[in-house]
Amino acid sequence: MQVNPDDPICLCFHVTRRKVINFIRVEKPKRPSQLSQCFGAGTGCGWCRAYLERLLHEQLAENADNSLIPSAEMTYQEYKRARTDYVLKGGGKPPAGAIPIDVESDEAPK
Numbered sequence: 001m002q003v004n005p006d007d008p009i010c011l012c013f014h015v016t017r018r019k020v021i022n023f024i025r026v027e028k029p030k031r032p033s034q035l036s037q038c039f040g041a042g043t044g045c046g047w048c049r050a051y052l053e054r055l056l057h058e059q060l061a062e063n064a065d066n067s068l069i070p071s072a073e074m075t076y077q078e079y080k081r082a083r084t085d086y087v088l089k090g091g092g093k094p095p096a097g098a099i100p101i102d103v104e105s106d107e108a109p110k
């Protein structure tokens, strides 16, 4: 049975599942450690950190634009094209020295 929305996940700081899910939806944290900004969740004994991390990943997957999630069955070309779409849609900026988003190659980098 799943934890109810109003049950506290972080028992140290009484942070409910609902509060964490709303925090993820509104603040869009990228790392589990950012959930500590939700009423201090996870900053006490540490018991709930694994649960918080799992909840973050579940919520991000649920809220994600699934068309941008690469499939394990993609070819390298499809994978690169999907990354180009991701970058062009504002998903992130490749660092200097990264494979450019417009490179067309059939071979994986060595």
Ligand code: FES
Binding pocket: 009, 010, 011, 012, 013, 041, 042, 043, 044, 045, 046, 047, 048, 049
């Ligand atoms: S239960 Fe969340 S930090 Fe202790």
